[in-house]
Amino acid sequence: MEDKFDCIVIGGGVAGLAAAMTLARNNMKFLLIEKGEFPGSKNVSGGVLWGSDLNKLVPNYWEEEDGGWDRFINHRRLTFMDEQSSFSLDFKSSHFNEKPYTGVVVLRSKFDNWLAGKVQEAIDASDFAMDSFIATDIKVDEVIMENDKAVGIKTGEDEFFADSVIIAEGVNNLLTRQVGLQDKYVPADHMLTGIKEIIRFDQKVLEDRFQLNGLSGMSNEFVGWATNGIEGGGFLYTNRDTISLGLVLGLKDLREKKQKPYDVLNHFKQHPTIADAIKGGEVVEYSAHVVSSGDSRVMPKELYKDGILLVGEAANLLMNAGKAIQGMDYAMRSGILAAETIVEAKAKNDYTSATLKEYRKKMDDSYIMKDIKGFQDAVHLLHTDVMQNKVPNLVCDFGRQFFSIKNEPTPKSEKMLLGAIKRHSSLWELAKLGFKARKSL
Amino acid sequence: MSTILTYIAISDGKLKRSSLEVLSHCKSLADASGASCEAVVIDAKASSFVDGIQKYGASKVHVVEDPIFKNHMNTPLLKALSKVMGSVNPSVFAFASTEGTKDVLGALAANQNAAVIADVASFELIDGGVKAKRPVMAAKIMNNTEAKSDKVLVSVRSGSYDLNESPESAEVVNIDFSMDDSEMKSTLREIISASGDTIDLNEAEAIVAAGRGVKDEEGKALISELASVLKAGIGASRALTESGVYDPSLQIGQTGKVVSPQLYIAVGISGAIQHVAGMANSKVIVAINKDPDAPIFEVADYGIVGDLYKVLPPFIEEIKKIKS
Amino acid sequence: MPDVYAPLQIKEGELIMDADRMVLNAYDASAVEEALVLKEKHGGEVEVVCIGPSKASETIRKALAMGADKATHILASGDEEYDSASYAKILSAFFKDKEYDVIGLGKQSQDTDSGLTGSMVAEHLSLPYTTNAVGLEVENGNLVVKRQGDSGQEMIELPTPCAVTCSNDMNDPRIPNLKGIMASKRKPIDQVEISSLGIDEAELQADTKVTSYEEKPARQAGKKYEGEAEEVAREVAQLLDTEANVL
Numbered sequence A: 001m002e003d004k005f006d007c008i009v010i011g012g013g014v015a016g017l018a019a020a021m022t023l024a025r026n027n028m029k030f031l032l033i034e035k036g037e038f039p040g041s042k043n044v045s046g047g048v049l050w051g052s053d054l055n056k057l058v059p060n061y062w063e064e065e066d067g068g069w070d071r072f073i074n075h076r077r078l079t080f081m082d083e084q085s086s087f088s089l090d091f092k093s094s095h096f097n098e099k100p101y102t103g104v105v106v107l108r109s110k111f112d113n114w115l116a117g118k119v120q121e122a123i124d125a126s127d128f129a130m131d132s133f134i135a136t137d138i139k140v141d142e143v144i145m146e147n148d149k150a151v152g153i154k155t156g157e158d159e160f161f162a163d164s165v166i167i168a169e170g171v172n173n174l175l176t177r178q179v180g181l182q183d184k185y186v187p188a189d190h191m192l193t194g195i196k197e198i199i200r201f202d203q204k205v206l207e208d209r210f211q212l213n214g215l216s217g218m219s220n221e222f223v224g225w226a227t228n229g230i231e232g233g234g235f236l237y238t239n240r241d242t243i244s245l246g247l248v249l250g251l252k253d254l255r256e257k258k259q260k261p262y263d264v265l266n267h268f269k270q271h272p273t274i275a276d277a278i279k280g281g282e283v284v285e286y287s288a289h290v291v292s293s294g295d296s297r298v299m300p301k302e303l304y305k306d307g308i309l310l311v312g313e314a315a316n317l318l319m320n321a322g323k324a325i326q327g328m329d330y331a332m333r334s335g336i337l338a339a340e341t342i343v344e345a346k347a348k349n350d351y352t353s354a355t356l357k358e359y360r361k362k363m364d365d366s367y368i369m370k371d372i373k374g375f376q377d378a379v380h381l382l383h384t385d386v387m388q389n390k391v392p393n394l395v396c397d398f399g400r401q402f403f404s405i406k407n408e409p410t411p412k413s414e415k416m417l418l419g420a421i422k423r424h425s426s427l428w429e430l431a432k433l434g435f436k437a438r439k440s441l
Numbered sequence B: 001m002s003t004i005l006t007y008i009a010i011s012d013g014k015l016k017r018s019s020l021e022v023l024s025h026c027k028s029l030a031d032a033s034g035a036s037c038e039a040v041v042i043d044a045k046a047s048s049f050v051d052g053i054q055k056y057g058a059s060k061v062h063v064v065e066d067p068i069f070k071n072h073m074n075t076p077l078l079k080a081l082s083k084v085m086g087s088v089n090p091s092v093f094a095f096a097s098t099e100g101t102k103d104v105l106g107a108l109a110a111n112q113n114a115a116v117i118a119d120v121a122s123f124e125l126i127d128g129g130v131k132a133k134r135p136v137m138a139a140k141i142m143n144n145t146e147a148k149s150d151k152v153l154v155s156v157r158s159g160s161y162d163l164n165e166s167p168e169s170a171e172v173v174n175i176d177f178s179m180d181d182s183e184m185k186s187t188l189r190e191i192i193s194a195s196g197d198t199i200d201l202n203e204a205e206a207i208v209a210a211g212r213g214v215k216d217e218e219g220k221a222l223i224s225e226l227a228s229v230l231k232a233g234i235g236a237s238r239a240l241t242e243s244g245v246y247d248p249s250l251q252i253g254q255t256g257k258v259v260s261p262q263l264y265i266a267v268g269i270s271g272a273i274q275h276v277a278g279m280a281n282s283k284v285i286v287a288i289n290k291d292p293d294a295p296i297f298e299v300a301d302y303g304i305v306g307d308l309y310k311v312l313p314p315f316i317e318e319i320k321k322i323k324s
Numbered sequence C: 001m002p003d004v005y006a007p008l009q010i011k012e013g014e015l016i017m018d019a020d021r022m023v024l025n026a027y028d029a030s031a032v033e034e035a036l037v038l039k040e041k042h043g044g045e046v047e048v049v050c051i052g053p054s055k056a057s058e059t060i061r062k063a064l065a066m067g068a069d070k071a072t073h074i075l076a077s078g079d080e081e082y083d084s085a086s087y088a089k090i091l092s093a094f095f096k097d098k099e100y101d102v103i104g105l106g107k108q109s110q111d112t113d114s115g116l117t118g119s120m121v122a123e124h125l126s127l128p129y130t131t132n133a134v135g136l137e138v139e140n141g142n143l144v145v146k147r148q149g150d151s152g153q154e155m156i157e158l159p160t161p162c163a164v165t166c167s168n169d170m171n172d173p174r175i176p177n178l179k180g181i182m183a184s185k186r187k188p189i190d191q192v193e194i195s196s197l198g199i200d201e202a203e204l205q206a207d208t209k210v211t212s213y214e215e216k217p218a219r220q221a222g223k224k225y226e227g228e229a230e231e232v233a234r235e236v237a238q239l240l241d242t243e244a245n246v247l
């Protein structure tokens, strides 16, 4: 089998491209297959890429004048909302101005395509310049299994063979299910739908409105009224001359409460805080995409099997504990670790679980699995009614009193807080919440 | 004195209204700039059209009459146009943007070493040339293009200008033409005409356009009935011309015809940019589509959300009532 | 050409494409497809030629992946302000001493809809040509082209060598499969500098120049009528009469 590859990567999202880059840099002969017309064409994120792994893949990526990213984050905000108010925790620090940045905002159709270009450059510089490929507009239909070991892939009538397959197909993980790493059926309450609009402004207006400086940017997450009673949250990120505004909403809750994502987004946009933020902007794009809840209960049984590694959201690697959505950084790191494992497997000429289980170990040692395990309770907590509704209402109620100055004696803030708690919850409930939160955060 | 020349296209033995629109515009440009407004007609029966042409203000009508022009063929047309340009020496030579024009415009420009701007929505004279507005990027936006040359060719989308009569008694100039068989570079073997007595879409006041939503004979019958009640031309989206449901000459859009009737009724058409590129300049647009999110509703003045099979019968009936 | 589907904006009269992506013109894809069909039926070789900046090589690769045998990339910097006439001159200079049976072109560029280059090339090379082809056959060594005219279709017979501009109504261009993509990498792309074609740079100066871009006068979305079919149908019919005044 002359044409056999060391590895076939399925999917050209963040995870697949990170794997491909690592393979190319290590002189591996591989094939990356992406079903979209170009990498990123169908991919949706909010999207802040957290952490600094990008610098590992494309060292000093910020030096390129028109790279794939839009802004770096040095200003973060978490906002609680009720119908008329918003109460924010706001943190801005020039500490975040240092390179490598720890968070950059990206627009996927631009970012993925740019990253794919970088991978192509790495391929061109590798020993397999003529034998490694990034192929787009092609959908993998099936992973070819022999004795429960992956040996290649099938697309249409064509079959291609490889010693290993990295599945980086994202959240609609049909192939992951085909190879038996995940149950065929994943319940809807573990799925969310993400929708977002890209709203364009005059760049100057955007920079003034959000106090951006050069390429600095802001990330803002929202809890409470934003989602109109549906479990989930909202986000607003600043790009070069647009903002990404959107929501992540529980599919089951949407269905039960008979609401459409788009209507909830319009509801969100009507909040005075959001209305002020988007005034004068023009919606230039709307997109929707399923996203995993990041609940470890729906994680695949294992991240590997003979000849196969699972990376990114195909493995439900995601964290959504309120302060940020982390999916791309998990995708990137898992892609890198998987590819490194394949490099080791090639050295040993053993692509069975015996070698590939090293990937699992690397993952367990990484921040990804530590966080997913460590913050699991926080994920569950975030999705409770208390956190979704009562807390935001309470916080806003308190804020309204605290910040109101009337010509009458001002009550002590403790009294205001107690009043707000009574109106929206009870001390007992909060005590429980506080206890849970301490444990989970 | 410089000359603004307009090419008058003849199709199916009739003056093309779109070229008279262009002539009307050229007349006003000529009047404003002191240029001479002239026209040229090239046809097997060219001289019979002079009367119709002088109504729109041409002070001279150049006539090239030869049996060879009975049907469109690019070799003789190109030769005739080159000859006309040689003898008239126009500073601006304007055309209606028809398939016939598109077939020769580039070659004529190359042959005459003239600057050319094709398919404009409007144009005016500037110092040393022509300035035009053109729809680009699948007609999503416009650009301004300038051509600086002592000879500028320009072709104009139909419906860009109103007809404007300003009768002149034009001087008729016959231009000799002959063509040897040996000069013919290609041969026209056959013309497959569009079926039936279809109304020319470029000239139609109203157009009923069918898209993939029109699935069967029953749907086609409804389209025909609506068109006949409105005395409208029938157009189609590529989905239906490609599948052979309607004749290819009825395709409206970027690949097909660009139309701008008073009334455009899009039935079962989703509103892809390439389709919209061909009809967005219609005065009033009605869309009938069962998908409330269909992009066609973004350009429609009246959007009816519903099944065309249920909407059209009462719609036709009501229009009949109004008309009677 | 730039992707017309990609988001775009106009800033101070300049057109800004957010994603700097180049794609194969749909009409040229049809021309390539037709060439491949001819080759499959009658043999021969399919060569593609593109004038463009270095990143156009991706687009060329796509044509090779579809099945073209080889390619010539005439390098442009991308900053030139060429118009159809300039491109036609470069292409003609390239073809001048080449041997070929048919030059296939797109009937127009999807981004500008100019539709001029094809007949210009034919004129420069004194070739028989036809435009807006929707079908094509070979008979006795001649090309029989079905062209979409104003009202009907014209069947035109052309001797070779000749030039034809293709409509996308001609065929459905094949989407390269993985084998094609892989094979394309080994196919030769000959890179040629414009200066080597023996044309005077001054001759390529465009007579036409895009001075600015602007928004189209916006067409406001009108009203949507939802509800019982019979009712809304009658309501809108009435409005066409009383409000829009077009009946």
Ligand SMILES: Cc1cc2nc3c(=O)[nH]c(=O)nc-3n(C[C@H](O)[C@H](O)[C@H](O)COP(=O)(O)OP(=O)(O)OC[C@H]3O[C@@H](n4cnc5c(N)ncnc54)[C@H](O)[C@@H]3O)c2cc1C
Pocket: A010, A011, A012, A013, A014, A015, A016, A033, A034, A035, A036, A039, A040, A042, A043, A044, A045, A046, A047, A048, A049, A050, A138, A139, A140, A141, A168, A169, A170, A171, A175, A193, A194, A195, A196, A246, A247, A248, A288, A289, A290, A291, A311, A312, A313, A314, A317, A318, A325, A326, A327, A328, A329, A331
């Ligand atoms: C609205 C929204 C907001 C989000 N915000 C953030 C955020 O701010 N920060 C963050 O880190 N994450 C965010 N996420 C999550 C993040 O987008 C995902 O976790 C991330 O994209 C996962 O990357 P991936 O490479 O695993 O999968 P994907 O990006 O989904 O890529 C999978 C790729 O595989 C291709 N593919 C699938 N099947 C096949 C096949 N059979 N053959 C060939 N190709 C195939 C797809 O076309 C796709 O390109 C957000 C998600 C959504 C929906």
Ligand SMILES: Cc1cc2nc3c(=O)[nH]c(=O)nc-3n(C[C@H](O)[C@H](O)[C@H](O)COP(=O)(O)OP(=O)(O)OC[C@H]3O[C@@H](n4cnc5c(N)ncnc54)[C@H](O)[C@@H]3O)c2cc1C
Pocket: B210, B211, B212, B213, B214, B236, B237, B238, B239, B240, B251, B252, B253, B254, B255, B256, B257, B267, B268, B269, B270, B271, B272, B273, B274, B275, B278, B288, B289, B290, B291, B294, B306, B307, B308, B309, C026, C027, C110, C168
């Ligand atoms: C280079 C290029 C050039 C092109 N040029 C052209 C062109 O010139 N002209 C052109 O038209 N297209 C052109 N196209 C194709 C264009 O992109 C679309 O594919 C085409 O216009 C779709 O036709 P449609 O709207 O009829 O079909 P569809 O997109 O399939 O839409 C059918 C619509 O009918 C509705 N519908 C279905 N059933 C019913 C019912 N019972 N009642 C009411 N509504 C119903 C559906 O909701 C849907 O919106 C071009 C494409 C390319 C790439």
Ligand SMILES: Nc1ncnc2c1ncn2[C@@H]1O[C@H](COP(=O)(O)O)[C@@H](O)[C@H]1O
Pocket: C025, C027, C028, C049, C050, C051, C052, C084, C087, C104, C105, C106, C107, C108, C109, C112, C113, C114, C115, C116, C117, C118
């Ligand atoms: N840079 C170029 N390289 C190769 N062919 C071109 C180029 N520009 C135009 N053409 C050909 O000319 C056709 C379009 O002409 P036009 O609409 O005048 O731009 C295209 O479909 C191509 O076949």
